[in-house]
Amino acid sequence: MSDQPAVEAVDTAVYTVPTDTPEADGTLAWDRTTLVLVTARAGTTTGLGYTYAPAATAHLVRELLAGTVTGLSAHDVPRANERMCRAVRNAGLPGVAAQAIAAVDIALWDLKARLLGLPLVRLLGAARDDVPVYGSGGFTTYDTARQERQLRGWAEEQGIPRVKIKIGESWGTREDRDLERVARARAVIGDTAELYVDANGGYTGGQALRLADALADQGVTWFEEPVSSDHLTTLADIRRRTPIDVTAGEYGYALPYFEHMLAAGAVDCLQADVTRCGGITVWLRAAALAHARGIDVSGHCAPHAHAHAAAAVPNLRHLEWFHDHVRIERLLFDGVLDPGGGSITPGADGAPGLGLALAEERAAPYRVE
Numbered sequence: 001m002s003d004q005p006a007v008e009a010v011d012t013a014v015y016t017v018p019t020d021t022p023e024a025d026g027t028l029a030w031d032r033t034t035l036v037l038v039t040a041r042a043g044t045t046t047g048l049g050y051t052y053a054p055a056a057t058a059h060l061v062r063e064l065l066a067g068t069v070t071g072l073s074a075h076d077v078p079r080a081n082e083r084m085c086r087a088v089r090n091a092g093l094p095g096v097a098a099q100a101i102a103a104v105d106i107a108l109w110d111l112k113a114r115l116l117g118l119p120l121v122r123l124l125g126a127a128r129d130d131v132p133v134y135g136s137g138g139f140t141t142y143d144t145a146r147q148e149r150q151l152r153g154w155a156e157e158q159g160i161p162r163v164k165i166k167i168g169e170s171w172g173t174r175e176d177r178d179l180e181r182v183a184r185a186r187a188v189i190g191d192t193a194e195l196y197v198d199a200n201g202g203y204t205g206g207q208a209l210r211l212a213d214a215l216a217d218q219g220v221t222w223f224e225e226p227v228s229s230d231h232l233t234t235l236a237d238i239r240r241r242t243p244i245d246v247t248a249g250e251y252g253y254a255l256p257y258f259e260h261m262l263a264a265g266a267v268d269c270l271q272a273d274v275t276r277c278g279g280i281t282v283w284l285r286a287a288a289l290a291h292a293r294g295i296d297v298s299g300h301c302a303p304h305a306h307a308h309a310a311a312a313v314p315n316l317r318h319l320e321w322f323h324d325h326v327r328i329e330r331l332l333f334d335g336v337l338d339p340g341g342g343s344i345t346p347g348a349d350g351a352p353g354l355g356l357a358l359a360e361e362r363a364a365p366y367r368v369e
């Protein structure tokens with residue numbers, strides 16, 4: 001133990017980046033996105049992690065987590081993760097605390113890999129070289145031209161053969177427009193690309209089942225959160241009655257959440273978000289839970305936080321190449337990955353850790369604390 005480097009400091013920074021145009025899904029609208037950055041230092045080596053969460057997340061890192069983690073071996077990330085989970089017992093783990101833990105956990109994995117001079121995927125051990133991605137955006141606020149431009153960007157310019165648009169507009173009250181946008185999307189991407197939809201819990205159970213038939217007619221193969229992820233039996237019922245894959249899991253903040261979702265038979269593919277679920281440590285365990293049931297996992301949003309962990313699991317389906325986050329990660333970081341052809345190859349350049357470096361000059365104007 002004594003010859004292992006210790007975590008000496010954990011620091012935070014908060015960046016808020018306006019969207020390029022107003023964005024909305026079925027149940028939420030936004031015009032800016034906040035990224036909470038965490039750095040963890042051992043000697044002269046610094047790792048970085050992040051989450052998309054309110055600035056309060058950074059406060060929680062400083063108040064409850066930094067002191068818990070400093071002094072621990074930088075090699076023992078699961079120990080640090082467990083200590084952090086215990087430290088937030090009374091604050092409540094799900095939500096902001098889990099996001100805070102996730103950002104620190106990711107920073108610690110990045111730090112360890114950097115200390116060892118390895119790309120993180122080499123430290124974790126690869127199950128694959130290439131990580132498939134799908135283009136994700138198609139916000140309900142987009143007009144026809146903008147949706148088409150975005151879809152062509154993925155399908156034609158970047159050669160990504162999987163795309164997802166938002167439906168369930170205005171809490172499921174715009175069914176006709178939803179179906180019209182799905183039909184337009186299919187027309188734009190052609191017959192061979194995969195077309196996914198995400199209702200963000202905007203429909204009722206009966207409504208989702210009725211719409212599933214129309215979506216299947218358009219060759220839709222992925223129906224994300226047709227109803228709220230809170231309603232596991234309804235998800236399971238929809239799943240039994242449509243050939244389209246039913247998916248959910250983005251609000252999983254701890255391992256038992258994923259176990260409950262899987263045990264309910266609620267999903268064909270488990271989504272998990274490394275920046276919400278407690279970091280890479282917990283994301284890998286969630287993937288293992290799914291693997292034990294013969295279920296794939298897909299990484300939700302924040303593609304560069306997922307990339308290396310995704311390459312380390314055998315039952316990965318893909319990562320979400322989410323427009324809003326891709327744009328922010330390209331702005332704030334150097335070392336971002338190229339999704340050309342529909343997949344990324346983390347670690348291919350040999351850069352240690354996540355392979356990301358904060359682009360200080362570009363990031364400075366967006367720093368809010």
Ligand SMILES: [Mg+2]
Nearest residue numbers: 198200224250
């Ligand atoms: Mg979603």
